[in-house]
Amino acid sequence: MLIGAHVSTAGGASKAIARAEEIGAECMQIFASSPRAWKVPPIAEAEIEKFKAESQRAGMGPTVVHGKYLCAIGSPDPELVEKSVGSLTAELRSAEQLGALGVIFHPASHRGQGFEAALPQFTEAMKRVLDDAPGDALLMLETSAGSGDHIGSKFTELAQIIKSVDSPRVAVCMDTQHMWAAGFNIADAEELKSTLEQFDSEIGLDLLRSVHANDSKRELGSAVDRHDNIGEGLIGIDGFRNIMGNEAFADVPFYLEVPGFEKGGPDAPNVEIMKNLRAELANS
Numbered sequence: 001m002l003i004g005a006h007v008s009t010a011g012g013a014s015k016a017i018a019r020a021e022e023i024g025a026e027c028m029q030i031f032a033s034s035p036r037a038w039k040v041p042p043i044a045e046a047e048i049e050k051f052k053a054e055s056q057r058a059g060m061g062p063t064v065v066h067g068k069y070l071c072a073i074g075s076p077d078p079e080l081v082e083k084s085v086g087s088l089t090a091e092l093r094s095a096e097q098l099g100a101l102g103v104i105f106h107p108a109s110h111r112g113q114g115f116e117a118a119l120p121q122f123t124e125a126m127k128r129v130l131d132d133a134p135g136d137a138l139l140m141l142e143t144s145a146g147s148g149d150h151i152g153s154k155f156t157e158l159a160q161i162i163k164s165v166d167s168p169r170v171a172v173c174m175d176t177q178h179m180w181a182a183g184f185n186i187a188d189a190e191e192l193k194s195t196l197e198q199f200d201s202e203i204g205l206d207l208l209r210s211v212h213a214n215d216s217k218r219e220l221g222s223a224v225d226r227h228d229n230i231g232e233g234l235i236g237i238d239g240f241r242n243i244m245g246n247e248a249f250a251d252v253p254f255y256l257e258v259p260g261f262e263k264g265g266p267d268a269p270n271v272e273i274m275k276n277l278r279a280e281l282a283n284s
């Protein structure tokens, strides 16, 4: 189990590697471009080479790219869907060029039209993205906190999407805070076990390819997406000890998306807490 973190690419994608190294991360998540603007400028060839050389030097990886928060392929607004498909395609191409594991994206909201109604367009959009960004990079659906009309807080929804897209390049990123908010008490050994059994029977544990490791500011089942530092939130240290000790996660990279103890984002203390838990579990 590798411990990674989301880091900034300010100054170029290759600059992210030293930032990840500085906080002790073994793998990292980045944005391909500003998460709050639609544009995804292509990455220059020289920057791609630098990124690969730096990753190799630092032994950093697997890298994952986080899609834009604006992305909403389940929306009833065709213009929004087109923009989303465009940015997701560009991000998946960038991920492929950087040699990243893939792109993690939010299934986002169906905006009142209902999941069943959104499913065909959602499937179609994902197929277009995969066709227009050929390669090996995965398109990973992130589990959602389940607020409002958001898709993906139930395994059955993710399973239906995966089944209809029917591509070996589709996988899942489990966000621990979103799971907690969606009502899965993953801090509890028995409930984690049954949650993973349910995941395995509906989706398949082989499709669990990344984890976002975040504690939760809000209570179990709140449906609110509010990340906290590891051990400062309601999942707590014992909760993370329980999660990290489960063999389903043994070969899955963890990426921190926490606020940071100094509010500067994922930091060395959060990475260290995770590494200490891993060491403790390895020795027990």
Ligand SMILES: [Zn+2]
Residues within 6 Å of the ligand: 066, 105, 106, 142
């Ligand atoms: Zn996310």
Ligand SMILES: [Zn+2]
Residues within 6 Å of the ligand: 142, 175, 212, 257
């Ligand atoms: Zn996340």
